[in-house]
Amino acid sequence: PITTSFRRRRLLKGSGSVWAPIRAQLLLSVSEDASLPRAIAIIRQVEENRSDGNPCLDLLVKLKRGRFQAGLNAPPLRLGMEGGDWAPAPEKVTCNGPSASYKELLSTQPCVPVWYCSHWWGESIFDFVAGCRRHAEVRHLVADARYWVCGYANRQHELDQEISVQITSTSFYAALHEAKGVLLILDPKATPFSRIWCDFELYTAIMSGDMGLDIVTTIPPRQGKEAETRLLSKDLIPGESAVAKSVREQNFPINLLAQGLEVVLENGMATQEQDKEAILKAIAAEKFEPGPGKPEVPNELRANMTLHSTLAILAWPQAQ
Structure with missing residues (x-):
């Protein structure tokens, strides 16, 4: 798993900065009140999505463990599970080393x-x-x-x-x-x-x-x-x-x-x-x-x- 930080980029002029993950990177959903990630996935595909006028990134991921949850402060990302529908954006996403149960x-x-x-x-x-x-x-x-x-x-x-x-x-x-x-x-x-x-x-x-x-x-x-x-x-x-x-x-x-x-x-x-x-x-x-x-x-x-x-x-x- 890649443990480097995400790169930043702009999708549209004036849209602000968003996280720009890359293929094969490890994707974690983390929160400040928990020491371990809520969910871990591997990114399979990254695409820009402008269909609804609000630019965001569509991520097709392979879920390894846990679950991604929606939140008010979620970054403009949507997560897609292989073989399933698009899921809501997580509260916060970062790249880090994984930790898990035995x-x-x-x-x-x-x-x-x-x-x-x-x-x-x-x-x-x-x-x-x-x-x-x-x-x-x-x-x-x-x-x-x-x-x-x-x-x-x-x-x-x-x-x-x-x-x-x-x-x-x-x-x-x-x-x-x-x-x-x-x-x-x-x-x-x-x-x-x-x-x-x-x-x-x-x-x-x-x-x-x-x-x-x-x-x-x-x-x-x-x-x-x-x-x-x-x-x-x-x-x-x-x-x-x-x-x-x-x-x-x-x-x-x-x-x-x-x-x-x-x-x-x-x-x-x-x-x-x-x-x-x-x-x-x-x-x-x-x-x-x-x-x-x-x-x-x-x-x-x-x-x-x-x-x-x-x-x-x-x-x-x-x-x-």
């Missing part, structure tokens, strides 16, 4: 998550990988083993673009509703149950009705035995009998699920207090119609009861 460094190709990972970042990375690997094996995912992991998918130095006061506008919410299910990864202390983001993700999966829910944990090595990874699933895995499911889950640590039975969403911890406020606000705003003859229940209480009952059902076979 996922974007590995691949610029977008992909839809199949499973959404809900976990605590203090766990062992080896246990985390072991949990995902075991899950992919049991689910027979193979090439479809695409997991959304917030720490790798989000741009960590531009989290203001990923997290909003509106939960439904966050990258977390978008990924959660694209995925087929949630994979809850528990450490030996079941820490995710004390984190409000994890509880909300678990609650969302349960309430959706058609999302899968799997819980995985790695049992530390003990008394000469190697570490073991155990998987619990809310429903039968395709091709698996009820007996096979029972055998697979029989050694799952029931003490971890017991901690989930004590979850109180209002007491959940969050790194940012505004995240907790936004989650509780989103739950409180949900609309529920009580069944015939049933009293209305506050949404927070309903959410806690939903989590407790689901975990109790999952723990019941191991408790017998």
